[in-house]
Amino acid sequence: MFVLELTYTAPVERADALMREHLVWIDEQYAAGVFIASGRKNPRDGGVVLAVGEDRAEIERIAAGDPFAEHGVCAYRITEFIATRTAPGLAAYQQRLP
Numbered sequence: 001m002f003v004l005e006l007t008y009t010a011p012v013e014r015a016d017a018l019m020r021e022h023l024v025w026i027d028e029q030y031a032a033g034v035f036i037a038s039g040r041k042n043p044r045d046g047g048v049v050l051a052v053g054e055d056r057a058e059i060e061r062i063a064a065g066d067p068f069a070e071h072g073v074c075a076y077r078i079t080e081f082i083a084t085r086t087a088p089g090l091a092a093y094q095q096r097l098p
Contacts, residue, residue: 001083002059004049006074014073021067034062046074052093056080
């Protein structure tokens with residue numbers, strides 16, 4: 001599992017101008033089964049995504065396809081973790097230690 005933290009590297013107005021494209025990209029990742037939660041940070045200086053996947057390189061490739069990243073509006077910090085405990089609604093994503 002991965003936590004994708006994006007931080008704006010440009011004024012929020014540039015993010016707002018790309019928001020429609022960004023949300024289309026977000027919806028594509030939900031449809032593909034990669035993203036399971038997402039939203040704005042508070043204060044609004046970026047966002048956070050919870051993603052599932054086996055391959056960090058693939059998650060990095062997906063993040064690079066975000067219109068925000070393509071247009072230099074944000075930087076991504078990707079943290080991989082093993083979800084050994086989950087809420088009941090996320091039980092399908094629970095993992096075992098290697």
